[in-house]
Amino acid sequence: MQKLTIAVDAMGGDVGPHVTVPAVAQALNYYPHLHVTLIGDKHFINSLLIEHQISQHPRLEFVHSSQVVSANDKPITALRSRKQSSMRLALDLVHQQQADACVSAGNTGALMAMAKVVLKLLPGIERPALVTHLPEENGQGSLLLDLGANSSCDSEVLMQFAVMGASLAESVWGLTKPRVALLNIGEEQIKGNDVVKQTAQLLENSSAINYIGFVEGNQIFSGKADVIVCDGFVGNIALKTAEGVSQLILAKLKKQFDVNWFARFILKLFLPSLKSQLKQLNPDQYNGASLLGLRGIVIKSHGHADEKAFLQAIHQAVAEIQQQVPGRITDKLESLLIDKH
Amino acid sequence: MQKLTIAVDAMGGDVGPHVTVPAVAQALNYYPHLHVTLIGDKHFINSLLIEHQISQHPRLEFVHSSQVVSANDKPITALRSRKQSSMRLALDLVHQQQADACVSAGNTGALMAMAKVVLKLLPGIERPALVTHLPEENGQGSLLLDLGANSSCDSEVLMQFAVMGASLAESVWGLTKPRVALLNIGEEQIKGNDVVKQTAQLLENSSAINYIGFVEGNQIFSGKADVIVCDGFVGNIALKTAEGVSQLILAKLKKQFDVNWFARFILKLFLPSLKSQLKQLNPDQYNGASLLGLRGIVIKSHGHADEKAFLQAIHQAVAEIQQQVPGRITDKLESLLIDKH
Numbered sequence: 001m002q003k004l005t006i007a008v009d010a011m012g013g014d015v016g017p018h019v020t021v022p023a024v025a026q027a028l029n030y031y032p033h034l035h036v037t038l039i040g041d042k043h044f045i046n047s048l049l050i051e052h053q054i055s056q057h058p059r060l061e062f063v064h065s066s067q068v069v070s071a072n073d074k075p076i077t078a079l080r081s082r083k084q085s086s087m088r089l090a091l092d093l094v095h096q097q098q099a100d101a102c103v104s105a106g107n108t109g110a111l112m113a114m115a116k117v118v119l120k121l122l123p124g125i126e127r128p129a130l131v132t133h134l135p136e137e138n139g140q141g142s143l144l145l146d147l148g149a150n151s152s153c154d155s156e157v158l159m160q161f162a163v164m165g166a167s168l169a170e171s172v173w174g175l176t177k178p179r180v181a182l183l184n185i186g187e188e189q190i191k192g193n194d195v196v197k198q199t200a201q202l203l204e205n206s207s208a209i210n211y212i213g214f215v216e217g218n219q220i221f222s223g224k225a226d227v228i229v230c231d232g233f234v235g236n237i238a239l240k241t242a243e244g245v246s247q248l249i250l251a252k253l254k255k256q257f258d259v260n261w262f263a264r265f266i267l268k269l270f271l272p273s274l275k276s277q278l279k280q281l282n283p284d285q286y287n288g289a290s291l292l293g294l295r296g297i298v299i300k301s302h303g304h305a306d307e308k309a310f311l312q313a314i315h316q317a318v319a320e321i322q323q324q325v326p327g328r329i330t331d332k333l334e335s336l337l338i339d340k341h
Numbered sequence: 342m343q344k345l346t347i348a349v350d351a352m353g354g355d356v357g358p359h360v361t362v363p364a365v366a367q368a369l370n371y372y373p374h375l376h377v378t379l380i381g382d383k384h385f386i387n388s389l390l391i392e393h394q395i396s397q398h399p400r401l402e403f404v405h406s407s408q409v410v411s412a413n414d415k416p417i418t419a420l421r422s423r424k425q426s427s428m429r430l431a432l433d434l435v436h437q438q439q440a441d442a443c444v445s446a447g448n449t450g451a452l453m454a455m456a457k458v459v460l461k462l463l464p465g466i467e468r469p470a471l472v473t474h475l476p477e478e479n480g481q482g483s484l485l486l487d488l489g490a491n492s493s494c495d496s497e498v499l500m501q502f503a504v505m506g507a508s509l510a511e512s513v514w515g516l517t518k519p520r521v522a523l524l525n526i527g528e529e530q531i532k533g534n535d536v537v538k539q540t541a542q543l544l545e546n547s548s549a550i551n552y553i554g555f556v557e558g559n560q561i562f563s564g565k566a567d568v569i570v571c572d573g574f575v576g577n578i579a580l581k582t583a584e585g586v587s588q589l590i591l592a593k594l595k596k597q598f599d600v601n602w603f604a605r606f607i608l609k610l611f612l613p614s615l616k617s618q619l620k621q622l623n624p625d626q627y628n629g630a631s632l633l634g635l636r637g638i639v640i641k642s643h644g645h646a647d648e649k650a651f652l653q654a655i656h657q658a659v660a661e662i663q664q665q666v667p668g669r670i671t672d673k674l675e676s677l678l679i680d681k682h
Contacts, residue, residue, distance in 0.1 A: 151533055192574070193492040233575065234574065237524060240557050241586075242558075248476075
């Protein structure tokens with residue numbers, strides 16, 4: 001197997017090195033050919049490297065950086081004044097081809113803005129998109145994009161999202177003709193706003209995409225489509241609404257079983273496996289949203305990811321390197337252009 | 342108490358008279374001053390009136406109509422070719438002031454188009470909005486609008502939605518200063534698309550509305566706001582996503598308890614009250630979406646509402662008549678105009 005190098009922003013996320021360092025230690029253990037360049041503040045990290053027994057690891061390189069991008073930094077601030085931050089240095093390593101991918105749990109807006117400037121967009125892509133994996137009852141689930149990188153999009157941009165989503169589904173899941181759908185407020189052709197209708201037209205006329213039509217909000221978790229395309233405003237609202245409902249239901253369940261000693265006993269008995277079932281709905285389980293459309297691989301972990309979830313983001317990075325996702329997107333875009341001519 | 346008259350479209354919905362007739366029988370029983378005009382096909386309805394012992398009810402009037410609006414009728418078809426339908430006749434009765442409100446479980450698009458043409462919009466309102474009640478863990482929940490009447494809206498229209506939502510919260514819940522929020526992809530001022538930002542500006546400058554800022558998708562069910570405003574595309578996606586997640590979780594729960602005889606026994610023991618807890622998340626529990634902004638009261642019931650849910654829609658109609666919701670919206674719009682000058 002070829003050598004793989006991932007640059008990890010050690011300082012990103014709510015917990016920072018206390019999550020990223022042990023996750024990296026696990027990843028090094030799991031992948032015998034993985035090299036990691038860890039970027040962060042040595043004052044926080046050195047003792048953690050020792051604690052997790054990777055301070056002398058032959059496949060770990062450590063780069064000190066005392067600057068961090070904070071959760072409140074605006075994208076423009078991050079771009080102008082965080083050029084020595086752990087996040088920026090991780091992206092720089094990908095740009096300089098010293099790393100094949102980078103992983104960060106830091107500020108999403110800043111990561112997207114920096115990635116766009118440092119790595120540049122793939123030819124034919126106007127906007128990057130944030131994509132994540134949604135679970136479903138039976139089967140592999142669906143990819144949903146965009147999740148908030150672009151709060152309004154025209155039909156050409158949505159078309160590019162379809163191409164990027166299909167490329168990811170093909171490469172990471174090995175699907176030959178992933179089913180691509182548009183998120184809409186009805187299944188009939190007359191439903192939706194102008195942008196969605198125009199995008200449907202573009203997708204119908206394309207032989208490069210296996211377009212299956214519209215899906216509604218209640219079908220996001222049904223596995224009806226492999227790739228679901230929408231603008232970042234709608235995608236963000238859908239994903240966060242799902243999160244809110246899950247929390248409300250869990251609260252209701254707990255209340256339900258809090259009526260008498262017998263019920264509480266039952267809950268104690270079943271709660272662990274119940275939680276593990278519900279965890280499949282937890283975004284952390286599918287942690288590792290990809291920032292697609294760039295000349296390089298960038299994986300965004302949730303800010304509140306724990307060690308296991310951050311490791312999941314590293315797995316996603318490894319899979320995308322092995323499947324050469326950016327190259328596949330470019331190939332698919334080219335076949336679309338051939339369609340047009 | 343004053344005399345109340347509600348026109349009920351007996352034929353609307355997946356089940357039609359088998360749901361609407363018994364619900365009407367219950368409503369007549371519940372409200373001693375309620376008069377109902379029931380419109381539908383006598384061949385289906387006569388025997389049901391006898392079965393539910395309301396064929397000779399002194400406060401029930403029956404109007405025969407053999408035409409129905411089907412679920413597949415386009416709004417334009419409904420407008421042009423369904424002028425004798427039970428839905429249209431129910432709206433006509435409101436327009437002719439022979440009924441104070443109408444309730445239908447029929448085709449939403451057709452109902453909205455017909456209501457707009459028959460009843461006309463209130464002065465100062467550009468578009469009607471569909472609003473529903475969302476549950477939350479503790480407390481009365483929130484009103485969410487629009488739910489699909491308008492797939493794209495400018496800031497003036499969203500502002501009118503805020504006024505209509507606040508008026509409804511004041512009148513039906515008796516709140517003096519309902520907290521109004523905009524649904525957005527972040528809580529910070531810089532987040533969101535141009536329309537949302539412009540609407541925020543309008544709301545901040547208005548003394549007639551108690552504007553509290555942005556809420557995100559995961560806060561829809563948190564009770565943080567009494568009224569949550571968004572365009573119909575986003576509102577529809579959010580509501581249907583919530584429905585999809587609830588279904589997925591219920592399926593997972595059932596699976597969870599399907600491991601051995603003991604677990605199945607426990608599930609049997611707890612399922613009824615568990616379902617009743619989860620039912621609070623069921624839109625039917627809060628059935629009766631109001632179509633606001635019209636010169637008359639129109640309540641849309643879910644197409645798949647059962648008897649209890651359809652009765653809920655009648656309750657909503659009664660409450661809106663008693664609180665004179667359209668008049669309150671007009672008053673609030675006027676105080677907004679005073680704001681401007």
